[in-house]
Amino acid sequence: MISIKEVTKQTGVTVRTMRHYDQIGLLTPAGKTEGGHRLYGEKELKKLQEIQFLKSLGFSLKKIEEMTGNVDHDWYSGLQRQLNYIIQEKEKLTEMEQMVKGVMNQFTLEGKVDMQHIQQLIHFSQQNKFKREEFLQQQFKEDKEKLFDLLPNVNSGDPDTLEWVALLAQIKKHMAKGIEAVEVQRIIRRILEKDQELFAGNEELSNAFWEVRKSQEKSQAAGLYPIEQGVLEFVEKATEYYLTKEAENLGGES
Amino acid sequence: MISIKEVTKQTGVTVRTMRHYDQIGLLTPAGKTEGGHRLYGEKELKKLQEIQFLKSLGFSLKKIEEMTGNVDHDWYSGLQRQLNYIIQEKEKLTEMEQMVKGVMNQFTLEGKVDMQHIQQLIHFSQQNKFKREEFLQQQFKEDKEKLFDLLPNVNSGDPDTLEWVALLAQIKKHMAKGIEAVEVQRIIRRILEKDQELFAGNEELSNAFWEVRKSQEKSQAAGLYPIEQGVLEFVEKATEYYLTKEAENLGGES
DNA sequence: TCTTGAAAGTGACGTAACGTCATTTTATAT
DNA sequence: ATATAAAATGACGTTACGTCACTTTCAAGA
Structure with a gap:
């Protein structure tokens, strides 16, 4: 028979916790001293460990009582x-994580959080799981899994998404200079490089990707980072320009 | 001015929730009828949506009040x-998941749960936790998570700083491939371009800039975010390589 | 205008698992 | 015997509302 303090020393639980367990009848002391101090035996220690273990699995005290x-x-x-239950909770947290990251990306790109974008985020994060899978299935069938890994998702915090965001920010910064500006053309080149790295020469995928980007709704459905129409159109024109120029150069060289 | 029921219809929150928010001062009605019924306006509806959004990110009402x-x-x-916080919670849940699965396996195998095995499980999961942390710390922390730690320095809203960070993140991602890898060389080119745009060919300034970046303390003093030594050295070597290659090409062409 | 049913109001308790006082009593070492 | 540590009891606080229970107000029909 050991004192309550011994128990706390050996198991790490607090005195308050022992009292609590006593109160709810989960773990009653083996006996008491004349003065009413709780005394515990080996059996109680073992049960306490069981309780702690079950708790570490996330069971509630009520369930633990049932089980023990x-x-x-x-x-x-x-x-x-x-x-x-655990898996569900994890999913919830994952959703939250995605949302938070999405907002952080938005914040990084625009320097503020505005409710319109957030509406979008909410909107598709709610339907996201469902729609995204559905969408990817009909749209990309075979390459589905590849795309799923490759797509720079709004909500992810990986270096690629970061650079997409950065490049778009650059575009916005230099847009006023027109599509022919050196700075713009350099950014476009980088974008094309990334595009190439991302899809590793799979042109169909690449086209599909940009097709999707052109449509707000599709973008949302696919969980891609929403790009403003204006920026997108600018990128398209600048890309055209870049490609014709490159063709000329190559033509001239060969 | 709409009634409380209209609000619940439009937003999906319950009447009780509205009362609660009123009580804690998070969202007070725009006005009341003579009889004391709550009335809400557009402004309140917007705020309510903000609150719901922040809640979906997992913020507590107290924090939400601060933020709004x-x-x-x-x-x-x-x-x-x-x-x-979210990531931590997720980790906890992952641990639980593994433990539960472990116990289930044990149960399937032996038809019972005995404490000895459980002790082992606990021990094991503790050790794993420790090892994982260690691993994550000495390993360059898999950029992903670190990126978001990095961003606040960037959050001046300056698109250029943002792209610097993005490029360095890319470097870290591809570092393992060596300085000669195409991806690396492309990034280096982009870095040099930006360097050029930034200093407009003023070599002294450019040198000074990189000198500063090499020193952690000076970097911080200058308000630049510190770059890890390893990354910096890698960039230097890759740049050297890039420049010699470029020289060769130019030499061959002219 | 009166009636009436729906809608809204105000308490107040319950939830999970203890933490944290405040106060009183018991055990133990000197 | 006394001082001090340890224990006991009781009660409030925490989170974000759900759920009664009971009263009052609103809006529409007779």
Whole structure:
């Protein structure tokens, strides 16, 4: 029979917790001193460890009581439920993570958070999971999985998305100078390079990608970073210009 | 001015929630009828949507009040904190998931759960946690997560700084491929272009700039965000390589 | 205008798992 | 015997509302 303090030393739980467990009847002391101090034995220690373990699996005290109470309780289905629950919670958190990252990207790009973009974010983050899969299936069929990994998703924080955002910011900065400006053309070149790296020469995929980008709705459905129409059109024109120039140069050289 | 029921119809929140927000002062009605019924206007509806959005990011009502209250509140650091929090929670859940799966396996295998195995499981998962952290720290932390730590320095809203960060992130991503890799060389070209645009050919200034970047302390003093030594050295070497190659090409062409 | 049913109002308790006082009693070492 | 540490009890606080229970107001029909 050991004192409550010994228990806390050996197991790391607090005195308050022991009292709590006593109160809710989850773990009652083996005995008491004349003065009413709680005393615990080996059996209680073991049960306490069990409780702690179950807690680390995320079970509530109520469920734990059920499980440790009934000897022949159906542990397995409890575990299954718990697993499902955990997975659900994780999904929720993942969604949150995506949203937060999306907002952060937006913030980085525009320096502020405006509700219109946020509406978009909310809108498709709600329908995202569903629509995105559906969309990718009919749109890209075979390459679906590839694309899924490749697409610079709005919500991801990877270096590629970052650079897309950066490049678009650059475009916006230099837009006033027109599509022929050196700065603009350099950015375009970089964009094309990235495009190439991303799709590794798979032209169909690349075309599909830009097709999607041209349409706000499709973009949203695919979970891509929403680009303003104006910027997008500018990029297209500048790209055309870049490609014709490049053709000329190559033509001249050969 | 619309009634509380209209609000619930349009936004999906419950009446109780509206009352709650009123009570804690998060969202007070625009006015009341003679009888004391709450009335809301457009402004309140917008704020309510903001609140719902922030909630979907997992912020507490208290934090939301701070954020919607102060106009010039530092949103970005709030988002960052939130992201860290979310990631932590996700990690916890992942641990749980693994533990639960472990127990289920054990159960399937032996038809029971005994504490000895469980002890092992706990021990194991603790160790793994430790090792993972260690691993993440010494490994260059898989850029992804680090990027968002990096961004605040960038968040001056300056598109150029943003692109610098993006380019360095790209360098880190491709570093393992060596200085001669196409991807690396392209990035280097872009870096040199930006360098040129920035200093307009003033070589002294450019040199000074990179000198500063080489020193952690000076960097910070100058308000630049510090670049890791390894990355910096890599950039230098890759740049050398790029320049010699370019010289060769020019030599061959002329 | 009166009636009436729906809508809205105001408390107040419950939730999960303890943390954190404040106050009183018991155990233990000197 | 006394001082001090340890324990006990009780009660409030935390989060974001859900859920009664009971009263008052609103809007429309008779």
